[in-house]
Amino acid sequence: MSSLLETVLLQQQAVKLLLGVLVISTTIFTATAAAEVPNSSCNRTCGSLEIPYPFGTSEGCYLDSFFLITCNSSSSNNFGTSTPTPFLRVSNIEVLNISLDGELRVSTYIARDCPQESNYNFRNRYISLRLREFPISYTKNVFTVVGCDTLGLITSFASDKNYTTGCLSACDSINGMVNGSCSGVGCCQTPIPDGIKDFTVNVEHFNVSEFSPCGFAFVMEEKTYNFSTLDLQNMQDKEVVPLVLDWAVGNQTCEDDNKNTTGFACKAANSECYNSINGLGYRCNCSSGYHGNPYLSGGCQDIDECETLNHGCAVNACVNHVGSYSCSCPMGYQGDGWRNGSSCTPVIPKPSNSKNIIIALCISMSLLVLLLGGSSILLGLKRMKLIKLQEKYFQQNGGLILQEHILNHGRSMETTKIFSNDELKKATNNYDASRVLGKGGYGTVYKGVLSDNKEVAIKKSKICDKSQIKQFINEVILLTQINHRNVVKLIGCCLETEVPLLVYEFITNGTLSNHIHDISRASSLSWERRLKIATETARALAYLHSETSMPIIHRDVKSTNILLDDNHTAKVADFGASRLIALDEIEITTLVQGTLGYLDPEYFQTGQLTEKSDVYSFGVVLAELLTGEEAISSNRPESYKNLAMYFGSAVKEDRLHHILEDHIVNEANIEPIKEVANLAKACLMLRVEDRPTMMEVAMELEGLRIMEKHPWGKDNQTTEETEYLLNTTTLSLNIDIGVGSSVSVVGGHDSMINQLVKPLDDGR
Numbered sequence: 001m002s003s004l005l006e007t008v009l010l011q012q013q014a015v016k017l018l019l020g021v022l023v024i025s026t027t028i029f030t031a032t033a034a035a036e037v038p039n040s041s042c043n044r045t046c047g048s049l050e051i052p053y054p055f056g057t058s059e060g061c062y063l064d065s066f067f068l069i070t071c072n073s074s075s076s077n078n079f080g081t082s083t084p085t086p087f088l089r090v091s092n093i094e095v096l097n098i099s100l101d102g103e104l105r106v107s108t109y110i111a112r113d114c115p116q117e118s119n120y121n122f123r124n125r126y127i128s129l130r131l132r133e134f135p136i137s138y139t140k141n142v143f144t145v146v147g148c149d150t151l152g153l154i155t156s157f158a159s160d161k162n163y164t165t166g167c168l169s170a171c172d173s174i175n176g177m178v179n180g181s182c183s184g185v186g187c188c189q190t191p192i193p194d195g196i197k198d199f200t201v202n203v204e205h206f207n208v209s210e211f212s213p214c215g216f217a218f219v220m221e222e223k224t225y226n227f228s229t230l231d232l233q234n235m236q237d238k239e240v241v242p243l244v245l246d247w248a249v250g251n252q253t254c255e256d257d258n259k260n261t262t263g264f265a266c267k268a269a270n271s272e273c274y275n276s277i278n279g280l281g282y283r284c285n286c287s288s289g290y291h292g293n294p295y296l297s298g299g300c301q302d303i304d305e306c307e308t309l310n311h312g313c314a315v316n317a318c319v320n321h322v323g324s325y326s327c328s329c330p331m332g333y334q335g336d337g338w339r340n341g342s343s344c345t346p347v348i349p350k351p352s353n354s355k356n357i358i359i360a361l362c363i364s365m366s367l368l369v370l371l372l373g374g375s376s377i378l379l380g381l382k383r384m385k386l387i388k389l390q391e392k393y394f395q396q397n398g399g400l401i402l403q404e405h406i407l408n409h410g411r412s413m414e415t416t417k418i419f420s421n422d423e424l425k426k427a428t429n430n431y432d433a434s435r436v437l438g439k440g441g442y443g444t445v446y447k448g449v450l451s452d453n454k455e456v457a458i459k460k461s462k463i464c465d466k467s468q469i470k471q472f473i474n475e476v477i478l479l480t481q482i483n484h485r486n487v488v489k490l491i492g493c494c495l496e497t498e499v500p501l502l503v504y505e506f507i508t509n510g511t512l513s514n515h516i517h518d519i520s521r522a523s524s525l526s527w528e529r530r531l532k533i534a535t536e537t538a539r540a541l542a543y544l545h546s547e548t549s550m551p552i553i554h555r556d557v558k559s560t561n562i563l564l565d566d567n568h569t570a571k572v573a574d575f576g577a578s579r580l581i582a583l584d585e586i587e588i589t590t591l592v593q594g595t596l597g598y599l600d601p602e603y604f605q606t607g608q609l610t611e612k613s614d615v616y617s618f619g620v621v622l623a624e625l626l627t628g629e630e631a632i633s634s635n636r637p638e639s640y641k642n643l644a645m646y647f648g649s650a651v652k653e654d655r656l657h658h659i660l661e662d663h664i665v666n667e668a669n670i671e672p673i674k675e676v677a678n679l680a681k682a683c684l685m686l687r688v689e690d691r692p693t694m695m696e697v698a699m700e701l702e703g704l705r706i707m708e709k710h711p712w713g714k715d716n717q718t719t720e721e722t723e724y725l726l727n728t729t730t731l732s733l734n735i736d737i738g739v740g741s742s743v744s745v746v747g748g749h750d751s752m753i754n755q756l757v758k759p760l761d762d763g764r
């Protein structure tokens with residue numbers, strides 16, 4: 001009886017749905033008939049910039065949120081008048097030009113080092129750009145350094161292309177420089193690799209002279225830069241330069257079976273799909289013989305070749321076809337239409353009605369499609385009921401927030417796997433106590449083995465209260481967006497259970513805290529390893545902070561949240577407390593969260609959270625790495641319970657060597673250790689403004705690592721050799737600085753390289 005009723009109900013629902021589909025499809029048809037653009041009221045300009053679809057300034061006008069252009073009408077330009085300015089997504093990156101050929105021009109800043117300027121600014125020496133969506137064109141852009149005795153380095157913090165490169169320009173006068181030629185004298189250039197979406201540029205000007213008061217470094221569109229000797233002075237007036245990005249749609253290729261899906265972006269008939277030449281995704285182009293916007297249905301219009309002058313047909317014989325043209329005499333005439341300059345003579349024509357047949361075919365085909373769609377919906381309805389129960393948990397567990405996010409940020413969620421409850425139960429032996437890896441503020445972490453023998457760490461939230469749900473979803477969203485080799489990777493999650501679960505990659509070698517404070521392990525943590533771990537952690541945090549649209553503050557940086565794998569590669573974990581900051585709110589006031597001993601005192605007092613709070617916590621981790629001491633310890637005198645205080649006073653009173661971990665003092669050169677100690681001290685500054693940014697910290701550590709691995713810069717080269725290098729200016733060195741990174745420097749001079757790691761103590 002009840003099943004009969006169910007069937008009836010189902011049928012009624014089906015009819016309603018079918019009607020709904022019909023209504024929707026008619027609206028779509030009328031909409032496309034009325035206007036070609038996704039939404040006919042879309043604003044397609046911002047200032048002087050034309051914004052073709054798939055880009056757009058508001059919802060319904062762009063393909064997906066990656067193509068959002070924010071048009072800020074209130075920003076005023078250099079002339080004080082207010083013109084609308086377009087920005088990439090929700091960022092401060094200004095868009096200069098969009099072309100449907102897959103190029104996007106944005107403006108980027110010049111890094112400058114002017115040691116003589118009274119308002120000496122540390123910040124200007126570091127410029128970084130971080131894009132989520134589109135890679136930087138490696139064919140159109142080039143890294144350029146302008147100045148005499150100027151070293152420029154460029155680094156990428158992104159996950160798979162971890163590299164550093166750069167060039168050095170050394171010269172002792174303006175003689176020998178050639179306008180229009182950037183070939184090593186006063187100006188040097190080096191290409192950038194493909195597939196990078198971020199860079200940080202660092203410039204050092206070593207020798208101030210009248211003709212070269214500053215050093216400059218920048219990445220810019222190669223063909224728009226023309227070196228002039230005036231740039232040694234005048235580059236100072238220029239603030240931004242154009243940079244070309246390669247944009248593409250999605251992360252699939254044309255070969256992937258996506259051409260038949262509704263999401264396929266080459267909407268126009270007579271359009272073709274091309275794979276991106278730089279990174280993932282594809283582009284569309286109108287087929288030959290057509291022009292227009294291939295991303296719009298009906299966007300590729302026929303080119304009327306007969307309008308062009310060199311079609312080569314006889315007078316009046318050019319016939320434009322859709323997609324091509326031919327030369328034949330017009331109806332009622334005959335002759336050789338292909339002969340240029342000849343003419344046609346009258347004859348009797350025959351009409352054709354093939355057009356009507358095509359229209360009839362189209363109509364019957366679309367009816368068939370509608371019918372097929374209707375029946376598959378009927379089948380789907382039955383399955384929907386089964387899913388309902390799990391859906392209840394799913395909703396309770398914040399699935400809706402997550403779903404909404406997936407809708408908005410479709411692409412980044414693709415690698416996240418949704419696990420079933422049974423799968424995870426099996427993997428953890430029903431959450432057996434022997435599988436517990438650790439317990440944190442937000443829950444318990446179990447070790448699990450999936451059916452394909454992959455080891456994972458499964459995080460189970462403690463209790464399921466509503467305030468934690470938001471935090472949980474926050475963590476999921478955050479982590480799915482992050483793909484960095486020094487950040488613990490989220491593999492998936494399970495929302496079907498009462499308590500939501502997160503599945504992470506399993507990091508084999510425990511926490512950094514274990515390694516530092518366990519006496520048997522600490523000795524195997526050499527100085528080189530410590531420096532590597534510090535650099536990698538700084539890189540990961542800098543990466544999080546430099547997110548263009550929404551910087552991520554970790555909020556709980558500590559040695560127990562830094563995991564190590566078998567190669568002692570650092571992986572930053574536990575984003576339970578982290579949150580995004582929208583661009584317009586640089587500071588946010590929240591409940592103070594964090595761990596005693598690592599907590600930024602400024603944040604603790606004021607509740608004002610900035611990225612600099614992570615810098616402070618990282619400073620404590622650095623102190624821990626240097627001294628082997630706990631962040632909070634009652635073994636030390638009362639006033640030095642806090643490692644930050646203990647360390648700070650030791651550095652201040654020049655007692656550093658008393659508190660350093662014994663074996664690193666014995667094994668390593670004291671100079672780099674002192675540099676790191678200075679860096680830690682800078683991070684631990686009480687005033688937020690006095691602390692360096694995470695990017696600056698990462699760059700300094702990076703520089704130290706280069707020196708550590710290749711102490712060529714420190715060897716006492718003979719004076720003649722140094723002179724020689726300075727005068728000739730082109731010696732190319734390629735130095736491998738570890739996994740996938742190398743520095744290539746044109747020219748070479750010891751004190752110059754050494755200064756790379758100096759500025760911190762000079763600057764404060």
Ligand SMILES: *[C@@H]1O[C@H](CO)[C@@H](O)[C@H](O)[C@H]1NC(C)=O
Nearest residue numbers: 048049050096097098099105
């Ligand atoms: C944009 O690029 C096109 C083609 O390269 C060019 O014709 C146009 O002038 C550029 N517009 C701006 C504002 O740079």
Ligand SMILES: *[C@@H]1O[C@H](CO)[C@@H](O)[C@H](O)[C@H]1NC(C)=O
Nearest residue numbers: 148149171172173207208209
């Ligand atoms: C600085 O530049 C001047 C002029 O080019 C040169 O004579 C001098 O040797 C340079 N000093 C150093 C330390 O390189």
Ligand SMILES: *[C@@H]1O[C@H](CO)[C@@H](O)[C@H](O)[C@H]1NC(C)=O
Nearest residue numbers: 174176177178179228229230
């Ligand atoms: C380069 O051009 C600028 C002005 O265009 C001129 O003042 C300068 O002398 C030129 N330099 C050389 C080396 O030709």
